[in-house]
Amino acid sequence: MTWADLSLIAPELALAAAACAALLQDAWATGPALESRSRGPAAAWIALGGVCAALLLLGVRPAGAAQVGFAGMYVRDGITRVVDLAALAAAGLGVMLSPPYLERFRLPAGEYHALLLLSTAGAMLMGASRNLVLLFLGLEMLSFPLYVLAALARRSRRSQEAGLKYLLLGAFATAFFVYGVALVYGASGTADLSRLGRAPDVPLLHAGVAFLVIGLGFEAALVPFHAWAPDVYEGAPMPATAFMSVIAKVGAFAGLLRLFPQALPQLAPAWGQMLAAIAVATMILGNLAALAQSNVKRLLAYSGVAHAGYILIGIASGGPAGSSAVLYYLLVYVAMNLGAFGVLLLLERRGEEADRVEDLAGLLGRAPWAAVVLAACMVSLAGLPPTAGFIAKLYLFRAALQDHRVALALVGALTSVVSVYYYLRVASVALSAGAADAVAVRHSRFAGVGLALAAAGVLWLGIVPGAITALVQQAVQALR
Amino acid sequence: MPGILTALVAVPLIGAAGVALLPAGRVRAVRAVGLVTTLAALALAAWVWARFAPGTSGLEFEERAAWVPAVGIAYHLGLDGLSVSLVALTAFLFPLALAAAAGQVRDRVKAFVVTALLLEAGLLGTFMAQDLVLFYVFWEAMLVPMYFLIALWGGAGRAGAAIKFFLYTMAGSILMLVAIVAVYLGSAAGGGAPTFDLPSLLREPLGVAPGVQAVLFAAFAVAFAIKMPVWPLHTWLPDAYAEAPPVVTVLLASLMAKAGAYGLLRFCLPLFPEASRAFGPLLSALAVVGILYGGAVAWAQGDMRRLLAYGSMSHMGFILLGIFAFDVPAVQGSLIQMVNHGVSTGALFLLAGYLLERTGRARTDAYGGVAATAPALAAAALIVVLSSLALPGTNGFIGEFLILVGTFQARPAAAVPATLGTVAAAAYLLAFVGRVFHGPLRDDLRALPDLRAREYAVLVPLILVIFWVGLYPQPLLVRSEATVTAVLRRVAAAHGPAPRAAPAVGSRAGGGERTP
Amino acid sequence: MRAAILIPLFPLAGWVVNGLLGDRWGRRAVAWVACGTVVAAFAVSLAVLARLLALPPGARSAAVVLYEWIGTGSVRAPLGLLVDPLSVALALVVSGVGALIHIYSVGYMAGDEHIARYFAYLNLFMASMLWLVLAGNLVAMFIGWEGVGLCSYLLIAFWFTRPPAAAAGVKAFLVTRLGDVGFLLGIFLAFAVFGTTDFTAMARAAGSRLPLGGPAATALALLLFLGATGKSAQLPLYVWLPDAMEGPTPVSALIHAATMVTAGVYMIVRMHAVYLRAPLALDVVAIVGAATAIFAAAAALAEPDLKRVLAYSTISQLGYMFLGVGVGAWSDGIFHLTSHAFFKALLFLAAGAVMHALGGETDMRRMGGLAGRLPATAGAFAVGALALAGIWPFAGFFSKEAILSDAFRAGRVWLWAVALAAAGLTALYIARAFALVFVLPPGEGSAGPAGCREGDAPRAAGHRGLAPGAEVADPPPVMRWPMGALALLTLLGGALGWSAARPGVLARWLGPLLAPGALRSSEGTHGSEAALAAAGLAVAVAGIVLVWLVYVRRALRVRSQAVQTVLAHRFYVEDFYAAAVVAPVRAVARWAGGFDRAVIDGAVVGLARAIGGGGAVLRRLQSGYLRHYAALALVGVLALLAYWMWR
């Protein structure tokens, strides 16, 4: 480990430092400060500082050739850059949108923010891994905080259940992942991703790859490893749900990107077909199951499954087109999903989360801007122009067709039609005339700015996507 | 005047933003700003229409800027003979619709006006976009506000009708999106950079195999056919037309349906000339079925707006018929009929809205003898009905006549049954007049008020256009003639399979997955 | 000649003015505007006639193009007039009779509160009809063609609150529109054949573009004739005309007797160059005409309603006209058109006067013996009836004899015989009507409980039917004078067509225009001519005598119940249409409505339901048990392993 190595992971270090600071601040606060309203924002400000610092450190690094460190385990290249951007956006928005909720439901703010930052760092490590060991570490660093976040409302039986299910199933999947690492290692004699391309084509390698898919697929909620997602999303405290819904995808897909298109191009026909099949199953199941939901968190959970399927189109198609589509989609997904959750976080139904669809009724009358943001995010999730979701899907279809995966594009297209049903139902309830009397809306400047940023992202990435498309295009240039 | 087309799209958007910033309680101000915005757009559109130089087939007022250069998407607007009158029609109908809405939409007025203005921007953009992705963006961008207009301000069954409308149309258009991407990839077959730019795509034949061209044509055509709608892809229409608020039905029938027909002319014919010719007979047959079927079903409807909805579908059949006759008069007839249908059907639904607004009754048999108590309303309805059943001297005749006379030269077998459709139109429209306006005056309708000043203000422009186009359609016809001729020459020039059948994209269209 | 455009424009202006302002100003002003514009049109027509007369016979044709109306690609249709002897003759008849009927209407409709609307419609009709006869090409003519149909609809349904009137209007519109499909297709075919529909150009090119007897010529002629059968109420599309009597009587006189219904005849004469290339089509025209003549005459026999008798009579007389043009006797067709316009308008106006006196009653069984109380009316009716029956020296005699002899001389002896028989029936039904209304004592012929009655507007007499001791009187002068004028025309009209040396005035006037038909016109001798005329006259007299014997003297009782029933149901034609056309179409429409919901929409909704059902099933799979989830993942593991091992 050298200074150069450390400077390479400066963004991650900044997050870790901020996480420690948030925990210490929490421990330091005493007496009235514990009860005062400023307690939440204090941790939030620290976390936000950490995220901003990480962003700055990301920004000052010149976007040039890839830099490798930690004995070749860690790589900082274009993909790392975009993944970091997505993860930090998720963290930043997650921090900004949460305070009203944390305050109202008296969740430990210090722990929340610390866990959030650590998980973000985990996702970023996955994006930067050039070695299966680092990938494994990143995966665990991503998921452990999420387990705890899911169970953060310790008195809530639902939150406990979410934590347990997430943890046990996660551990189960982790075991497969590590087994996969072991088998790949056994087959190729290395855990270095950049050398897997020359690995002998033996069954051991194939089995290892299959097991690796399970670990990453679990985190990304791909069918049939998705079953945890609806239950955990529903049971976890809503800020945790919001954050995990995006960060897990960022990390997992960064890992898949590193693993398949980048490390194993020689097996592309084989894993392409496999991932295509998984993608089809995931898109269909996610969208169909979401149709029948009346709980918005659960609905968004299945929607998350469906989106995992869409993103997987990009991985399955491989190549620069597919990879850039994945990166773009991750950015978009962060903005639109957190925007949607952000609106829900403002609501409260008699001391509980307002997570039923009908709780949204009449939102337009009480918080017009929130309702409009929610509608915009739903439209974007549905993949309709002029929002970001559309450009993201366009990218995916382009990738799929370029790779002659017509069926993937068609399933993706048709299932997005199905998805419109539930997304627009939510949006039109929010804009409808009736009012859900029991539901109160909390206004918070902090969250308001967060929502505005998310909405701006949804529109910006949809209407003037030029800068970001150039960024992702550039990121995958090495992948030819 | 550079940037005028951008201004045309931007004016409604700016107006929408302006309305959004007004306090919701100031209903009058909201309505006034909305109306002024649409009038401003109308002024711009009128200027463009007047300045449009007939006789050229190319794009005028063209604007182009890079949008997503990484994938070759451009912001490219332009007007030619196909679109100039439709843009004018759109800008013409919106102020009328907003004025009519003042009496019908009293709830969440601000949101309504904002949504309507967004819809206007979407529609105008749809008619002006010259880049496939840009077109798709506008195409869907008009769908979303329309969904909300139906779902939030519609009748009792609004939620179901709105989502049905949306899912149905989107199912078609998303396949078109996939096809758009395929066209884009196919355009690189010659070795150049792929592009979504329509004029560039038309410069040389598309590098796809004939079978693939047929599939791509079908994907485009289905999207447009649903929007029109073409039989048998029409069943979203009666629900949507009957459940939408009356003024929104006006916009649906007058403008959105045109977007479908316009798409066929703008994209299907020029991009896929061989496939267009191959599918021509089928689509002509569907058009004829739609004309007669729509007429028959309309006749059997008890609900006023369902009757008009099926009638509208029947009329759209004529437009489809004309397009796929590949004959200059027929296509010209289709284009002018788009304008006519917009005016006449719009006016019909407007009148139905006035009746609904007065009585709240949707069924025709709940009326009777209205002409005795509201003669001006009845007279207006009669004029509009006559224009709709293509009485010579009104606009409807020009369109249907040209369509039929052109089709008769190209496809006599389709023209003959289609001409029978004019009888069907008379049957259901006069049945509508008979049930609502004629017959003994019902006692509970004796107090029905006649047209009010505001309603006159909306109807008189429409009626003037009905007679203007009916008696002097040349200004419309000359504007589109050169473009139509050019498009048809392109279709006629396409012989058999494409000269360069490079298996660039979807050469294994059905299969999909790669085999290792 | 550009002044000719004023002929239709005057009434059009009347329509606009009365339509927009009629309700604001008094009925007097409305009447002045309405009548004034039509009289002005008549005056302009006279002026144009004078201008034409000043020209040499060969040069009496002028095309007036207003502007290019429809022009795109190969389809060009200017909005233009053709001023020639034929169109001017028709314009004179139309505007002249129209002016008289307008004036009559002032009195007839005096009690109606919607007089402004009435006159607006009537003026619009005049404009359309005049445009129809003056138009220079088929497409422009179609404006008038449909315009008169529209006005017919509007005026039949004038008292729209009465369901029968509203229904009759719709029926008229739809049935004629069915014929118009043929007309439209004819226009399309004309474009295909000629590339234009200009009358002069088509007449010039017919010889070269249309092979004699070829399919194109025959199809074109028959398609246009289909339009004519609708508009002119010929078999099989005549059914709307009897019902059209729901309209005010002056309307029946003007539109449904004198002018609009003759448009078909005019159109065929206008297109005679095409018909000459299609002998088969001409035969069809002649046969349909003859068949209609006798069929409608028979149907009129048992009709109890005075106006409907006249309606069937109109259908029958139109049949004569088609018979005439069908054998190529163009000018005689126009001659009968003209004389029929005079006497049938007169008959309707007289019938209107009767109804006016009786509060709108039209059932002849509720009338009787009116000759004494309505002497002027009775006289007018008698003049018209005699002309209709074909009694010398009334106009009808000359025109009908001309057609009969044309048919005979053209070698269509069977058609001549049929037409002759129809002439007998004509005399029979009109004499019966005259007897029932004016001669026989009231109460003859057992009135049913439900009488026929026109309109619901208040009439001069406030009662209906013939109430004993009620005030029943001849109409006011404003109605009497037009009747007188028409009676005069009926008396003198024969002079138009007949002179010691045929061809007559009209034939010579139209002569340069009309190419001779298949008619072997010069072969007839005066002797055979006289014999034919005598035969016609004899049949007519026989009919009248028969009526006198049966109804007045009751000397004969030739009553077969079967014949009576068949006649009363007008040969069941309408029942047949109701069962064979209307009911199936209605059933198909209903079925299509159900099909749309159940099958086409059902498929869509079914698909949506299936997708939603899939969601519900998946929802149930999410059982909440952790171990199930782990098992599901294990299934995935095994599937992936299997894929990699056996791919």
Add this chain to the structure above:
Amino acid sequence: MSVPAPYYLGLSAVLFTLGMAGVLVRRSALIVFMSVELMLNAVNLTLVTFARLRGAVDGQVLVFFVLVVAAVEVVIGLAIIVDIFRSRDTVDVDDVDLLRG
């Protein structure tokens, strides 16, 4: 070493499968946990075997990471299980089924 490598690999596969079965069939959350640990340790055995087979050390390094991860899992897992036991008086995973559908 006299025992050939495939035996180790087979043993670890068997252990892994046993752990897997334990997750599937046992109801006590604690035992499920232990089964997961068993799976992880089976993997460790594999890793060590391969490392020895290859004569490289990096596989053995990974074992340490796995051990740490397993420990962390236990820490978090036990905390949650204690919470659950407090509120439900049971650690039967089949009783934890509030969330479904």
